[in-house]
Amino acid sequence: MPTSPRSNDVLYRHRDAVKVGELFRYEITYTPSPSTTNIPDGNYSLWLKVRNLESVALRAAYLAGPYILYVDVRPDDYDQNVKAYSSADQPSFEPQLKAAQSFYAQLFMNKAGTSHKWVVDVVSQVIFSPSAKIQYEVVIGRTKEGVHNHSDTSDSLGLPITDAQGSLEVRRLDTLDLWHSPVPDIARPLHLVIVTHGLHSNTGADMLYVKEKIDEMAAKTGQNMVVRGYFGNACKTEKGIKYLGIRMAEHIVKSLLPSIRHSGVNKIKISFIGHSLGGLVQAYAVAYIQKHYIDFFKEYEPENFICLATPLLGLSNENPKYVKFVLDVGFAGKSGRDLGLTWKLSHLKKNHYPILQILPTGVGHDALILFKHHTTYANAVNDGIVPLRTSSILYLDWKGISKASMAKRGESFNNNTKLTGDSFTEEVPEDPKSSGGPQSEEGSSNQDTSNSGPIDFLNQVSSPLMSFFHSWRLKLGLRNEPKYIKERKLWWILRMLIVMMIN
Structure with a gap:
């Protein structure tokens, strides 16, 4: 009763x-x-x-x-x-x-x-x-x-x-009570983990679960670890990767780390964990720090750079055309245009490219390679916003393969890359004018190729076929890309096809 x-x-x-x-x-x-x-x-x-x-x-x-x-x-x-x-x-x-x-x-x-x-x-x-x-x-x-x-x-x-x-x-x-516990041991080396939220999100509430799970594992393993985040970007996530990244970087350098130093900690390792858009924001932040605070990563040891379901390749190829149109017109602000890979801006700056194309190059690349571990986590299924391809970089970047090959041989591919006050920009060389297809990056077309062997054979066979594949650009998804990148992709596709036929 x-x-x-x-x-x-x-x-x-x-x-x-x-x-x-x-x-x-x-x-x-x-x-x-x-x-x-x-x-x-x-x-x-x-x-x-x-x-x-x-x-x-x-x-x-x-x-x-x-x-x-x-x-x-x-x-x-x-x-x-x-x-x-x-x-x-x-x-x-x-x-x-x-x-x-x-x-x-x-x-x-x-x-x-x-x-x-x-x-x-x-x-x-x-x-x-x-x-x-x-x-x-x-x-x-x-x-x-x-x-x-x-x-x-x-x-x-x-x-x-x-x-x-x-x-x-x-x-x-309250929120600050939870984020400022547990208190680290200032007598031991400290591992600082900075977490970053995504679009239309916040650090205080949305990233608390990540913080508490890290705290639990640190307690089990005995690590002296503290998790912090920047609260100031809440309700501002539509203002663009550059805007958010600069604010986060200035907070880390001028507020967060000085307060930790003031407590008496001497040796500090630093790691970054970003969710969704936060992975791109933290990438810009570390690049900004590397450029404007040159000795930062000498004083603080970079350890882990982790992205959780981050659209590293943008969202323009993951959704119907009208979604890209909605992003381009500003439905999600400047951040939406960044994710839509919009590169034809109203002021039509020369050599201006989407920020996601420039972010992993130049000073951004120099900052990222300082970290000992680079990890990306992706949802294999049921993620309709950030699918597997963009969050796990699951694609073949034909231009990137060429640069990776050059880097492996010890050659530089960042000579034409720079960071300006407006954004990351890259001066891309003009498209080769040769009717026989893109020239080799190792030399000009009049270079002696008597000892080139299979490469010379590939060049001779591929060149006449280039005009045939121009009509297939729409089916290959090359319609919205600059001509130089289109030619480069077609060139590598043909080379791979011919190698498979030879074998």
Whole structure:
């Protein structure tokens, strides 16, 4: 028979608000008195209510929000790597707690022990507005009816709450509390890990899971590691890779590392982990640091450069043409144009190329090769935004193969690459005018080829076939590429086909 609400049914209540990238964590500890240990399990529990206090009219305010919360509650000892057979041991969550809606969860006390602990996270889902707030309320009581009918608007009840049935303690942590723990050991060398969020995302809330998993592994392995991130790019992710990368780089150099140095740490290793667009932002940031702070990577040892589902090849070839058109016209701002590989800009700068084409060259290349480990993680299936090809660089870059071959032979291919104040730009040599196809990068067409052997044979056979393959450009996906790159791709395709026929 349901228990009627009583004045002492509510043990705790708290009201607060979260902005973009913010969350609050409630660590709940309840210690039942010895007289309650014989109560049947079905009634031996508490109830939690989290209510979104915003007006129901704001459910449609997506351009400023959306005004929704993510809420979850789990036992303190919950481990996602261990299968939980009982519903009492499984987490409960609501990913879209809309305005004027409530979330209820039963806090079971089904385990032996003198006290029981749970963790509750209340996370903002605001995307676009840095000033928008979502008001919410957390109520803990002995019965569902008690927390449901609770209507008191006063501030939180005092803690701890102790009565004949037990005592309740609630510890509340905000976003900065979570990001600044655990405290590193300043007497040991430190490994600093910087995480970067993607488009329409944020560091404070969205990257917290990554941070906490790294902290867990560091505790198990005994590493002195600290995870940090830049919060200032939230609600600005449409302003372009260059803009975001510069802001992140300046924060690292002028704010983050000086504060760590001030604490007394001497030797620091540094790693970067970027999710989605964040992988490209951190690539620009390290290139910017390499150019403007030359001694940075001599003072701080670069260790890992990791990308998680990052569109390293852009998004122009992964979606229908209208998607590229939408990106080019600015639907996702300058970042969308960067990902769409837009290179015909309004000012038509000479030798101006998409930032993703220039980013891994020149000073960007010099910065990236300083890291000991380079890793990219990709979703093999079911990623409709960043498919496997672009996130794992799963393609044959015919021009890149030529450059890689030159690099392996010790030849330089960055002589024509530079970093300007506007962007990364590369001066690409003019397309060879020879009617017989692209010239060899190792010399001019009048070079002695008497000892070239199979290469000379390939040149003689491939040249007459070039005109035939011009009509196949649309089918080869070369329509939107500069003529020089088209010719280079066709040239290498023909060479590979002839080698296969010979073999």
